Amino acid sequence: MSPWQLHGNLRRMFTTSSASASASAIITSFLRDLSNERDLDRLVHSFKQASQSDRFRSKHRIYERTVRRLALAKRFQSIEDILEHQKTFKDISKEGFSARLITLYGKSGMVQNAHKVFDEMPQRNCPRTVLSLNALLASYLHSNVFDMVPTLFNQLPTQLSVEPNLVTYNTVIKAFCEMGSFDSASSMLDDMELKGVKPDVITFNTLLDGLYSNDRFEDGEKIWKRMEDEHVAPDVQSYNAKLVGMCVEKRSGDAVVVVIALHKFL
Known part of the structure; x- marks a missing residue:
């Protein structure tokens, strides 16, 4: 290595180190x-x-x-100030960065701002995949605008040529449950099966929480059976949901069995 090459390497090393420290x-x-x-x-x-x-x-x-x-x-207004400022950086053309802004707006209840970021993505040559779709749906969920979640779910995947994934379905199921539309929420399991998307424990727990706590015990039991058929193991939240359902139904004897089952998680 020549002295000039050595000098160049050392300069780059110290420059990188200085930038990192800064x-x-x-x-x-x-x-x-x-x-x-x-x-x-x-x-x-x-x-x-x-x-x-x-x-x-x-x-x-x-x-x-x-x-x-x-x-x-x-x-x-301050939230809007700092998040809109992020659009001045090159990162905004990366889907992950835009999805983060959508999520932050959604968690602040500023869903119109979230949707605006989503709509502006093509202008910035930023791709819109299932990642940003899920961020947008979640922003409506976090903002308690539940009815827009299934509406957008029925529109956007086709418009964007995007295949919904497990996170997408779990978000839609949660929105249906929040609206009290438990039959629509349960029917999403059939849609998932048709599309080859396997439900997980979050999927089932969302349904179990909604059904058991809203005087739909028998429907909750059907979902529990389907969870077993899908070989998805129940967790603490699953048993807690069932316990709530039994208390609502005043099934104190059966509740003891559930409490015993819960001990394996302690």
């Missing part, structure tokens, strides 16, 4: 502000400054904590 300092400084700063306008300014760093923008947890703090203070 990014760490930015993250550490903002985390201190996030915990201690009482002036939320200053916190917003600090966040926007810190987000100039590529490494900072990869910290999902920091984004979640910041948005949650602003949401608790009902500073929704």
Whole structure:
């Protein structure tokens, strides 16, 4: 290796090391502000400054904590300020980054903003796959706009040429249960079977929670049987749901059996 090559390698090494140290300092400084700063306008300014760093923008947890703090203070304009600012970075052309913004808006109850990010993705040459579809559906779920979840589920997969996956179906089932549309929720299992999507324990627990707690014990038992047929093992939440159903039905004798079954999880 020539002296010039050695010099170039050393310079790149020190430059990379310096950039890494700088990014760490930015993250550490903002985390201190996030915990201690009482002036939320200053916190917003600090966040926007810190987000100039590529490494900072990869910290999902920091984004979640910041948005949650602003949401608790009902500073929704500030949430919009920091999230719209993210559109100035090249990351916005990556689906994962856009999906994160959709999710953050949804968890703040700002579903119109979430849908706007989703609609703008093609303008930024950003692909829309099942990842962003699921983020959009979840944003309506988090915002308690439950009826839009099945509506979008019936429209978007065909429009986008996207195949719904397990997360998609679980979100739609949850929305149906929140609306009290338990028959529609249960029928999604048939749709999943038709599409070759295997339900998991989350799928069944969502249905069991809804049915057992709403005086639909026999329907809950049918779902439990189907869970066994699908070779999906019940967990603590499954047994707790059944226990609630038995209490609603005043089946104290049967409830003892469920309590005994729960001991294996202790």
